[in-house]
Amino acid sequence: MFPLVLLTVGAAYALGSWNWCGTWEERAPVLLSQVKAAGPLRAGAAKVALNPPFPVVVAGYAPPRAEAKEADPPLHARAVVLEVNGSRVGVVSLELLFVTDSVTARVRELARSSGLEDVLVLATHSHSSLGGYDPRLVSQLVGTGRFREDSLEAIATAASSALQQATASLTDVTLELGETKKPQFVYARSGGSESDGTLRRLVLRGAAAPVAELLFFAAHPTMVPRQRTYVDPDYPGRLSSLRESEGSGVTMLLQGTVGNVSVAFSEGQGMERVSAFARALATAAGEVPLSPMGSDVRLSLVRTEVSMPRPDASRLVPSLTRAAGDNLLCGSSERVAEVDALVLGPLQLVTVPGEPTVDAGAELVRRTGASGVLGLASGYVGYVEAPSLVRAERGESRRQYFGPTLLEQLGAAAELAASTAGFTR
Structure with missing residues (x-):
């Protein structure tokens, strides 16, 4: 049997080493594509629950992966629609590990019914959200688990619904913008320059209250324990919900250049630490000084x-x-x-x-x-x-x-x- 095993291994190695x-x-x-306009700004925003087809694999890491039968706290899709002189574009943020070409294409296909000319689709990079939506072999092996069409459809449906509701709520807004440095919140990953630590805040303010708030930051959402048997949006979902409860309008956290959450800055252990970091970042976001930019924009x-x-x-x-x-x-x-x-x-x-x-x-x-x-x-x-x-x-x-x-x-x-x-x- 030894020569047969040796021959089989050699053949497999040769086959794998062929330049495929x-x-x-x-x-x-x-x-x-391009959408370009200038003039008075209108905006609408919405937050819609993302309902995974339970049970689902918890994405974010290599095997073994936990399987979840529920979400705690719930996952969401958040959308902001921007309109200038009749030109409409959408920005949708999904509480996922990442978005794929197929997710993006499906969201844009469904968004056409909302009268949007184009859509930008982003992920919060939560390493504890649902998997199963990426058909690529390497992704299935190292991050998202076995591909399931119903996972992809659940994500696209939530994004589409958020875009539709945001479009329906369009109103006149003014733009406010500000930023601050929070280096204590993040630390550098391997090699290269120090982490950025910039927290940028953009507010779309309606006549009575903010319509939406976009926060730009960069820190890997890897705070939830790997084998927790719930899908979880990590600190981005908690941060957004905290800001929304304080009257910020629909709040998106958009990831910038790579950094890691500073463990030394957060408090407690396990899930307490996730909530503590979200609270600290939510407080910091509310303290970012804003400059009014008016309503006429590009x-x-x-x-x-x-x-x-x-x-x-x-x-x-x-x-x-x-x-x-x-x-x-x-x-x-x-x-x-x-x-x-x-x-x-x-x-x-x-x-x-x-x-x-x-x-x-x-x-x-x-x-x-x-x-x-x-x-x-x-x-x-x-x-x-x-x-x-x-x-x-x-x-x-x-x-x-x-x-x-x-x-x-x-x-x-x-x-x-x-x-x-x-x-x-």
């Missing part, structure tokens, strides 16, 4: 598409299994990715379909003149690290699915999106 990836065509970024949402570099598993697996690792990544990687630009008044944002590091975000800001960078938007390609750190195998490059040219490719698309959207420096 082939060549990946590289081309210049292309423009997918609004732009520009979407671009860029070809991806060939996947590269050299930093992820032992050298003897490099080819097999490349093949596995190739079978689970999209050949194109979306990079977007959003302008709302003085705010100019570039979005990345993954997790940009502080260094990667700084490079995108330098190239585009953006006010900031949002991650976890309109798809997921994994970590995005600065090329110098990828070549040195430092920082988050040990988790990046592509080689050093990834940021260059995404940056070219970001430049096209920013210039089309009318970014000013």
Whole structure:
């Protein structure tokens, strides 16, 4: 039997090491869509429960994963619709680990019935939410569990309902904007620059009360214990609910460049610590000084598409299994990715379909003149690290699915999106 086993193992190794990836065509970024307007701003917002098809796997980590039969606290989809001179775009935030191309496409398909010209779809990056919505093999193995069509449909239905309700509540608003530094809330991950610690706050204020509040921050929502048998929105969901109970309007937390929640800053143990951090960040958000920006604004949402570099598993697996690792990544990687630009008044944002590091975000800001960078938007390609750190195998490059040219490719698309959207420096 030994020669047979040896032959079988050798054949499997040879088969796995064959170049199944082939060549990946590289081309210049292309423009997918653009919405541009200027004038008086109207806005509507809504919050809708995201009802998973229980029982569901709890996403966020490699196996073994817990299975959940309920949510505690509930998951939500939150939407803000912006209208200027008849042009309408939506921004929807989902309490998920990440959003995929298929989730984004389904949400946009359903949103057409609300009269929206385009939609930006983002995730809070909660590492304790439901899984089962990503059909890609690597995602199923390391993060989201077995794909289920009903999980995907539940997510898209909640997002669509939130967008419809937000559209129905459109009203005249003024824009207010402010930011502060909260470095004590986050710490740097492996290598690279220190975490940003910037907390930015945007308020859309109606005649009687705020319609919506958008908070921009960057700290991994990994505070919920891994084997908890409930799906959970982590601190972003708790933070949003706290702010909403205080009269802020519908509150979204949008993730920026990568950082981790500072354990030293939060109080208590286990779930107490999650709630304590949410309360502290909610208090800090309420104290951010705001500057009025009026009601006449520029609004732009520009979407671009860029070809991806060939996947590269050299930093992820032992050298003897490099080819097999490349093949596995190739079978689970999209050949194109979306990079977007959003302008709302003085705010100019570039979005990345993954997790940009502080260094990667700084490079995108330098190239585009953006006010900031949002991650976890309109798809997921994994970590995005600065090329110098990828070549040195430092920082988050040990988790990046592509080689050093990834940021260059995404940056070219970001430049096209920013210039089309009318970014000013």
